[in-house]
Amino acid sequence: MLPVTRTAEGGVELDGDGEVVEWVLRMAAVPPGDFLDAVAAAGGLDGARLDALADAVFALHDALPPAAPLGEFDAVREGNRRAALAAGLPAGRIAAWDAALAARLAALAPVLAARQAAGRVRRCHGDLHLGNLLLWQGRVCPFDALEFDEALATIDTGYDLAFLLMDLEYRLGRAAANRVLNRYVARSGDAGLVAGLPAWLSLRAIIRAHVAGARGRGEEALAYLARAEAYLAPPPPRLVAVGGLQGTGKSRLARALAPALGAAPGALVLRSDEIRKRQAGVPPEQRLPPAAYTPAANEAVFAELTAQAAAVIGAGHAVVADAVFGRPSERAALEGAAGGAPFTGFWLTAPRAVLEARIAARRGDASDADAAVLAATAAREMGESTWHGLDATEDPLPAARAALERGC
Numbered sequence: 001m002l003p004v005t006r007t008a009e010g011g012v013e014l015d016g017d018g019e020v021v022e023w024v025l026r027m028a029a030v031p032p033g034d035f036l037d038a039v040a041a042a043g044g045l046d047g048a049r050l051d052a053l054a055d056a057v058f059a060l061h062d063a064l065p066p067a068a069p070l071g072e073f074d075a076v077r078e079g080n081r082r083a084a085l086a087a088g089l090p091a092g093r094i095a096a097w098d099a100a101l102a103a104r105l106a107a108l109a110p111v112l113a114a115r116q117a118a119g120r121v122r123r124c125h126g127d128l129h130l131g132n133l134l135l136w137q138g139r140v141c142p143f144d145a146l147e148f149d150e151a152l153a154t155i156d157t158g159y160d161l162a163f164l165l166m167d168l169e170y171r172l173g174r175a176a177a178n179r180v181l182n183r184y185v186a187r188s189g190d191a192g193l194v195a196g197l198p199a200w201l202s203l204r205a206i207i208r209a210h211v212a213g214a215r216g217r218g219e220e221a222l223a224y225l226a227r228a229e230a231y232l233a234p235p236p237p238r239l240v241a242v243g244g245l246q247g248t249g250k251s252r253l254a255r256a257l258a259p260a261l262g263a264a265p266g267a268l269v270l271r272s273d274e275i276r277k278r279q280a281g282v283p284p285e286q287r288l289p290p291a292a293y294t295p296a297a298n299e300a301v302f303a304e305l306t307a308q309a310a311a312v313i314g315a316g317h318a319v320v321a322d323a324v325f326g327r328p329s330e331r332a333a334l335e336g337a338a339g340g341a342p343f344t345g346f347w348l349t350a351p352r353a354v355l356e357a358r359i360a361a362r363r364g365d366a367s368d369a370d371a372a373v374l375a376a377t378a379a380r381e382m383g384e385s386t387w388h389g390l391d392a393t394e395d396p397l398p399a400a401r402a403a404l405e406r407g408c
Contacts, residue, residue: 328382
C-alpha cells in the first residue's frame with residue numbers, strides 16, 4: 001500500500017511527505033510464464049508441483065470458516081442451461097444434459113446437506129482453474145477469486161476443487177487430475193467429496209463449453225460439452241488393493257493404476273502411511289517417531305482406511321487401497337468394504353536386498369519404514385493370502401493392468 005499525498009503547491013504525489021488523501025495498491029508484476037496454465041502448457045507441472053498445487057488448495061480451504069449457502073445448485077444448473085443455449089450449443093444435447101444433471105442432483109441432495117452440516121460449505125475461491133493460480137516466490141498461489149457474486153462463490157469445497165480437476169484433465173490428462181485429487185484428500189481427509197464429482201465436474205465443463213461457444217470457439221465448446229455429458233455417466237466402482245512388504249513399490253503401482261479406474265478423474269488412492277500422518281496432524285512427508293506406531297495407532301489407521309473405502313465405493317467411486325495388509329483380518333476387512341463391487345487384491349514380492357535398497361533410496365516419502373521395520377514385518381506370520389502375486393523386482397504395472405483387464 002502506498003499513500004497519495006498532498007504537495008505544498010496543492011497538487012498530489014505518490015508516497016510523499018504531505019497529508020495523505022488516498023491510498024493505492026502497488027501490484028506486483030508476474031511473468032506471463034508463471035501463471036499455471038502457461039506452466040502446464042510448457043510441461044512444467046511435474047509430480048512435485050502437482051502435489052504443491054493440491055497443498056495450496058487444501059491450505060486455502062482449510063483456512064476458511066464454514067458458511068451458510070447463498071445459492072442452490074438448481075439455480076446454477078438453470079443458469080448454465082440458458083447460457084449454453086444462448087451460446088449456440090445443440091439444444092437436444094443440452095436438454096438431455098440438463099435432465100441427467102437434475103436427476104443426479106436430486107439423488108445427491110442428502111449428501112450435499114450432510115456436507116453442509118459438516119462445515120464443507122465455505123466462501124471459496126469460486127473460479128479455481130489453472131489460469132487463476134500462479135507461482136509467487138516459488139510457491140503455488142491462488143489469485144483472482146470470484147468477487148462479483150457471493151452466492152456463486154459460497155459453495156462446497158469439493159465443487160471449488162472440481163474446477164481445477166476438470167481443467168487439469170482437459171489440459172494434461174487424467175493422471176494429473178488424479179494426482180491432485182489424491183493429494184488433496186490425503187491432506188484434508190475429505191474422501192466424501194467424490195460423491196459430488198460427477199455433477200460438479202459436469203457443471204464446470206458446461207461452464208467452459210458455453211464460454212467457448214459464446215466466443216466463437218465451436219470445436220472447443222463441443223469438446224467441453226462431450227466431457228460434461230460423460231461425467232454424468234460414470235463407470236461402476238471397483239476396489240483394488242495393493243499389499244506387500246515395505247519397498248515392494250505398492251504406492252507407485254497404486255498411483256499408476258488409479259487414473260484408469262472408475263469415475264473421473266480416476267480411483268481414490270487410500271494409503272495407510274498418509275492416513276497415519278493426517279491422524280497425527282502432520283504433512284505426509286514429515287517423519288513420525290516410533291512411538292506413533294503403537295498397536296492402537298495401527299488399528300485406528302486401518303479402521304479409517306476400511307471405513308473410507310466402504311464409503312467411497314458406496315458413493316460410486318473406485319478405490320485403490322495401499323498398505324502392507326500383513327494380517328489376514330486386515331485383508332478380510334478390506335475385501336468386505338467392497339460390498340457388491342468387484343474386488344482385486346495384488347500382493348507384491350521382491351528379494352530382501354532389492355527392498356532394502358529401495359527403502360534406503362527413499363526421499364520425501366510418506367513412509368517412515370527403514371530396514372529394521374522391514375525386517376520386523378518380514379518376520380511376522382502373515383497367513384495365507386488369496387490375492388494375486390506379482391513379482392515387483394521389475395515393474396509390476398503391465399501384469400497388474402492385464403489382470404484387471406481379465407476381470408480378476
